[in-house]
Amino acid sequence: MKYNFNSGPSILPQTVYEQASQAILDYNNTGLSILEIGHRTPIFEGILDEASQLARELMGLSNDYEILFLHGGATTQFLQIPYNFLGASETAAYLDCGTWGTKAIKEAKAFGTVHLLGTSKDKNYSYIPKGYTIPDGIKYIHITSNNTIEGTQQNSWPEKNGAYLVADMSSDILSRQMDFNNFDLIYAGAQKNIGAAGVTFVAVKKDIISATVPDRHIPSMLDYRKHIDNGSMLNTPPVFAVYVCLLTLRWLKALGGLQAIEPVNNQKAKLLYDTLDTLPVFTPTVALEDRSVMNVVWIMENKTLEDAFLATCKEAGMVGIKGHRSVGGFRASLYNALPLSSVQALTDLMTDFAKKNG
């Protein structure tokens, strides 16, 4: 028995594994593996359409959005967004809340001006900066809704002041209810709550597309307009990865959608944070109001116990507890597919460990 707290690629629902495994042997009694099915076929077009429609439905997105499944991961979006929307004489406002935001800013600076709305670098990105205002004349605002590595999550959104709002939701998309229609471009690497690694989800509003930088050559594969015109099939899409997204989206819908998953996610996070707050041997590092429901990070003040704790976790079949190599400490990722029972097993282990090592 394994308890998978990986930060991504991460646990998916058991039914997704079973269906994906079967589809590789024989997709839906076609006599063909999902791996050998052409993308320009009614079969794959059906998969892509259904996945798009389910995402739209689960997020409550209006018809003003185009849904894309692209190559390249969220990291490609870091450059694709300014390539399309940040003219050389334009300014975009970025909020710097950690590793991924920092990378997004770095890519954007090559295309236009970046106005830094705020940064929590002063305290190791352990909180979300607040109280900033959006200056006039900003083309778009870029935020990271959840910081996978640092364990912070954003709960309020900037007043836009006429700017477009762009969000990297890689690590908390589909985990909670929100007004997704407030955003002009939402993107997410699939490998947390949407599916497996190898495909990027993008929901983009028609308005921002019409604000594409007019006087810049954009290579075809980086041009949202071309991907939209070709229905995510400008080139061969990552067929299997899209299929895994479809299976995961179906699972979430059958469960009752975001309305049903949000309280479960909150319950899982509460159980873990309560345990961390109770046991002095563990120290959560994130400001109370900014704690992520998806990625829970903590340290141990007594460094000599770190290895013993990791060994205890490993022995119990707990995977992915070590913090990101860039920050150290510990992290447990509690994505949609992780059952409450896994968190219970972890908190039991922690309580037991604290008793023995307190």
Next chain:
Amino acid sequence: MKYNFNSGPSILPQTVYEQASQAILDYNNTGLSILEIGHRTPIFEGILDEASQLARELMGLSNDYEILFLHGGATTQFLQIPYNFLGASETAAYLDCGTWGTKAIKEAKAFGTVHLLGTSKDKNYSYIPKGYTIPDGIKYIHITSNNTIEGTQQNSWPEKNGAYLVADMSSDILSRQMDFNNFDLIYAGAQKNIGAAGVTFVAVKKDIISATVPDRHIPSMLDYRKHIDNGSMLNTPPVFAVYVCLLTLRWLKALGGLQAIEPVNNQKAKLLYDTLDTLPVFTPTVALEDRSVMNVVWIMENKTLEDAFLATCKEAGMVGIKGHRSVGGFRASLYNALPLSSVQALTDLMTDFAKKNG
């Protein structure tokens, strides 16, 4: 029983399906699905290393090459190559042999000057232009070793005259022996002979990397140097797609490598071309010396028989016989994993159809 002549995504070895299917339920008795395994783990690093080493071994590549598994498909390479290697005042020489070469040329023109070595557009790309020479001062030469859509294949390589040699080998890589060390950059969408859709294979020589355009900002995800420095893990790689590559490469090695697969591929192609040449109802469209061993295309002079032939194929469980939407007619793709028996079934069907409809 299905006979899969798809042009890509296309048939993979049965053992690959079986192993991939099992790995989704439980990878190598780890208690984890391959879909939930982190990429920065000894498990995935082992997969990536072995796949790289096998590709290097099968192709006989020297240590001057870096092996990369990237996102984005060959279409992303169309822009990534000139982005890295074609300065605004430099010239690259392209051979235009069909749909993909044309697209590669279009992307390159945005970065520098394109010198057209030759084109077979005058005859619907039914042959490979020859007899061209490489002018002085060319930065790199770009060719497409096999034209998936048009069914032509290149068998001789240009004298380089000091230029780097770059090849899109998407549809015939690993299908035949050649001196791969003659090329400075080889790329291929995996979804034909290497694996499933969703990952791109790149072998790049250190020399050409050192000739990266010095005065141009290259976004991180498009910079070969960054991918090399990060061992194909600049961001989350398409884990499962890389694993399928590994399984397919292992299969090819166990079979005896390119030395063993090449004669089988030749035998399959000969059987089909001989049949086409024998039966007047079918007309191969490609110049004799340029016929592809991987993608065999033909038309039927009597258009009224086309639908009947397609229906006969469908009834017999033959998939992917219809020509590409851009050229019409018919095509059978005979990649490494397609058994000779499938080609025999197709030629038997054709002979029978010709008898009834001759």
